[in-house]
Amino acid sequence: MIIVIGVSHRTAPLPVREALAFPKDQLRDALLRLRAETGAGEAMILSTCNRVELYARQDDPGAVEALESFLARYHARDGRELHAVLYRYADADAIRHAFRVAASLESMVIGEPQILGQVKEAYQAAEEAGTLGSALNALRNRSLAAAKRVRTETGIGRNAVSVSYVAVELARKIFGELKDKNVLLVGAGKMSELAAKHLVRSGGRATVLGGRTFEKAAELAAALGGKAAPLESLRDELARTDIVISGTGAPGIVIQEADVESARAARRGRHARPLFLIDIAVPRDIDPAVRRIGGVFLYDLDDLKTVAEANLRERLKESAPAEALVEREVREFLDWQKAREVVPLLNELRRRAEEIRRHELEKARRRIGPLTAEQDEAIEAATTAIVNKLLHSPTVHLKEAARESDAPEQLSLIRKLLGL
Amino acid sequence: VSSHVYLVLVLIFYAVGALHVLLQTLTRRRLLVTSWTVAATLVGFALHTAALAQRWTEAGHFPAVGLHDGASLLAWTMVLVFLIIYTRSRLEALGLAVYPMAFALVLIANLTPIAPVGDPVLKGLFLPIHTTLAFFGYAALFVAFAGGLLYLIQERELRSRAPRTFYYLIPSLERCDTLSARAVEAGFALLTLAIITGLLWSHTVHGRYWTSSPKEWSAVVAWSLYVVLILARQRTGWGGRRAALLGIAAFTAVAFTFVWMNVFALPVAARTP
Numbered sequence: 001m002i003i004v005i006g007v008s009h010r011t012a013p014l015p016v017r018e019a020l021a022f023p024k025d026q027l028r029d030a031l032l033r034l035r036a037e038t039g040a041g042e043a044m045i046l047s048t049c050n051r052v053e054l055y056a057r058q059d060d061p062g063a064v065e066a067l068e069s070f071l072a073r074y075h076a077r078d079g080r081e082l083h084a085v086l087y088r089y090a091d092a093d094a095i096r097h098a099f100r101v102a103a104s105l106e107s108m109v110i111g112e113p114q115i116l117g118q119v120k121e122a123y124q125a126a127e128e129a130g131t132l133g134s135a136l137n138a139l140r141n142r143s144l145a146a147a148k149r150v151r152t153e154t155g156i157g158r159n160a161v162s163v164s165y166v167a168v169e170l171a172r173k174i175f176g177e178l179k180d181k182n183v184l185l186v187g188a189g190k191m192s193e194l195a196a197k198h199l200v201r202s203g204g205r206a207t208v209l210g211g212r213t214f215e216k217a218a219e220l221a222a223a224l225g226g227k228a229a230p231l232e233s234l235r236d237e238l239a240r241t242d243i244v245i246s247g248t249g250a251p252g253i254v255i256q257e258a259d260v261e262s263a264r265a266a267r268r269g270r271h272a273r274p275l276f277l278i279d280i281a282v283p284r285d286i287d288p289a290v291r292r293i294g295g296v297f298l299y300d301l302d303d304l305k306t307v308a309e310a311n312l313r314e315r316l317k318e319s320a321p322a323e324a325l326v327e328r329e330v331r332e333f334l335d336w337q338k339a340r341e342v343v344p345l346l347n348e349l350r351r352r353a354e355e356i357r358r359h360e361l362e363k364a365r366r367r368i369g370p371l372t373a374e375q376d377e378a379i380e381a382a383t384t385a386i387v388n389k390l391l392h393s394p395t396v397h398l399k400e401a402a403r404e405s406d407a408p409e410q411l412s413l414i415r416k417l418l419g420l
Numbered sequence: 421v422s423s424h425v426y427l428v429l430v431l432i433f434y435a436v437g438a439l440h441v442l443l444q445t446l447t448r449r450r451l452l453v454t455s456w457t458v459a460a461t462l463v464g465f466a467l468h469t470a471a472l473a474q475r476w477t478e479a480g481h482f483p484a485v486g487l488h489d490g491a492s493l494l495a496w497t498m499v500l501v502f503l504i505i506y507t508r509s510r511l512e513a514l515g516l517a518v519y520p521m522a523f524a525l526v527l528i529a530n531l532t533p534i535a536p537v538g539d540p541v542l543k544g545l546f547l548p549i550h551t552t553l554a555f556f557g558y559a560a561l562f563v564a565f566a567g568g569l570l571y572l573i574q575e576r577e578l579r580s581r582a583p584r585t586f587y588y589l590i591p592s593l594e595r596c597d598t599l600s601a602r603a604v605e606a607g608f609a610l611l612t613l614a615i616i617t618g619l620l621w622s623h624t625v626h627g628r629y630w631t632s633s634p635k636e637w638s639a640v641v642a643w644s645l646y647v648v649l650i651l652a653r654q655r656t657g658w659g660g661r662r663a664a665l666l667g668i669a670a671f672t673a674v675a676f677t678f679v680w681m682n683v684f685a686l687p688v689a690a691r692t693p
Contacts (some may be wrong), residue, residue, distance in 0.1 A: 036577055159588075173578060173587070176594030274593060274660065291579070295660060303581040310583045317448070 004094040004382050005086050006053030009108050012085040022047040031129040038066040042133035044126040047155045055134040064088050069129040096330045103326050111156035111315045116147050146329035155318035158186045159311030164195040164306045174276050179203030182243040187248030188220045191280050200224050238263035243276045246285035254285040338402040353387045426471030431526045433464025441515050448585045452512040468496050469488040474536035484551035486535025495525035497559040507535035513590045546621040557610030560603050562574045565671035567600030597659050615622035635680040642673035661674030
């Protein structure tokens with residue numbers, strides 16, 4: 001039986017999650033202690049900033065309590081307090097939870113991609129610590145495969161929900177391919193750097209404008225594989241560029257309407273390509289009046305957030321197909337798991353039948369006396385066929401019975417009937 | 421089986437694609453074109469081809485005269501052009517324009533009677549050659565028109581800074597613009613050939629190249645607007661919004677040519693090609 005206990009952003013505030021987190025370097029030790037102290041056959045710990053979860057395979061009735069008290073003991077917390085914020089799942093519920101977490105259906109930002117990597121690492125750590133057995137390993141393979149299907153087959157992770165990615169996606173909606181598009185950075189802040197990195201990775205060419213702190217601009221330009229230029233060349237650079245990311249700390253407007261107008265006029269002769277301006281500065285760097293100019297798209301921080309929110313709503317709409325897909329995968333896994341439970345019984349049945357066949361065959365041979373090779377082959381074949389035909393229907397029935405809810409009772413009855 | 425029966429079936433199969441596009445847009449889902457709508461379209465298109473072949477034998481001339489045949493043939497060329505573009509570039513958003521248009525045209529064909537014509541003018545090779553060129557030109561220019569519309573809608577979405585359905589459904593401005601530009605080039609070439617064959621046809625019938633009919637004027641106006649559009653794009657790097665608007669304006673002249681030829685000029689059609 002697989003069980004899960006844990007806390008997440010839904011059940012516990014950040015301070016509690018922090019207190020319960022398992023740092024990476026302590027994970028191995030914690031896994032070994034968990035197995036030793038709770039008597040779990042297998043164990044895995046998933047610890048991210050939004051959730052801390054203990055996974056275990058254990059068949060004792062008090063398994064959940066054992067895990068709870070381990071978690072409290074490990075972090076020196078009060079057991080009763082902890083009990084109030086924990087969720088506990090066993091069996092099918094635990095498996096469903098594991099699938100949902102990996103597929104990012106339980107994430108704070110639904111569809112976010114990081115969780116898949118974090119789950120992978122958690123299983124990896126358990127494997128390295130030697131606490132991963134066949135049950136959790138099967139869960140790992142199936143839940144990760146399901147998570148990948150969710151990502152590729154549903155739109156749950158399709159639209160960007162972070163501001164810097166939204167900027168890149170908007171650029172794609174305007175320019176299509178970003179290859180060889182010129183990106184102009186005005187000011188070198190953290191967020192503009194992040195957005196510029198995404199753009200450069202998509203094939204954009206960066207130019208960084210620096211004011212008083214030109215060294216910082218040169219440094220950033222080097223990191224982005226682009227060039228740096230002084231702030232005075234703004235108009236020339238504007239005429240050459242496709243995408244502008246402005247994020248200076250300046251108190252007033254840095255890019256005036258006249259700057260953009262002159263840039264448009266300079267390039268009108270050759271190309272009417274659009275100009276995409278991203279203003280992530282607060283207070284704003286770019287005069288909002290530039291929106292009046294044709295072919296100019298200006299997005300400020302609030303606009304990017306609006307798009308991110310719209311994208312998130314789109315994702316939530318895609319969550320229904322994703323939920324259905326995960327549910328199908330969970331059911332398949334449960335069926336598979338149950339079918340596996342009858343394998344030992346089937347093997348035993350087959351072994352017993354074969355034993356009886358050999359025994360009776362020997363007895364018969366002794367009575368009949370020597371046989372020709374053909375005759376010997378014939379009775380060998382006949383007895384094998386009898387066994388196979390007799391066992392065929394019970395084998396099929398057992399595999400089917402395993403999927404039903406009263407499988408344990410049915411299986412014990414079959415055991416009794418067959419004297420196994 | 422008569423061509424009427426085929427045409428009803430065609431309408432049903434095209435309705436699948438049209439309804440799917442409509443429902444996906446209304447429910448704000450993403451898949452405008454799926455494998456089963458493509459399958460339905462292909463079946464519809466095969467039946468449509470059979471319907472046209474049937475009409476050709478029934479009429480004894482190329483089925484392009486009058487509203488019934490004209491609408492049907494135009495829908496057929498549009499679906500063919502759409503299928504070609506879709507297989508090459510998976511441009512689903514084009515379905516937003518083509519599916520409803522093809523459905524509407526086949527519906528019109530179903531609702532209108534067959535034009536009673538039996539003029540010897542329609543017997544020669546000019547009718548199939550001239551109308552095939554013209555109709556494929558119309559289809560290409562419709563794609564250009566649709567590309568322009570999609571561009572304007574996407575531009576409005578981007579300018580609004582609050583994305584709604586079409587932001588997600590329509591590809592990038594660049595892609596709409598490129599689609600429009602390519603389609604105008606192809607459509608213009610076909611239109612030019614159609615006008616030349618039309619003039620030659622007129623000469624063999626009337627002894628005159630130019631008869632000053634409204635459809636001749638509108639064809640020439642459309643042709644001139646496309647010349648301006650293509651030159652502007654090539655020489656000055658024109659594109660985007662202005663190209664989209666001019667493409668839409670030019671297409672109204674094309675639409676007028678078609679409507680005049682196949683609706684109003686019907687009684688005269690037999691006499692003046």
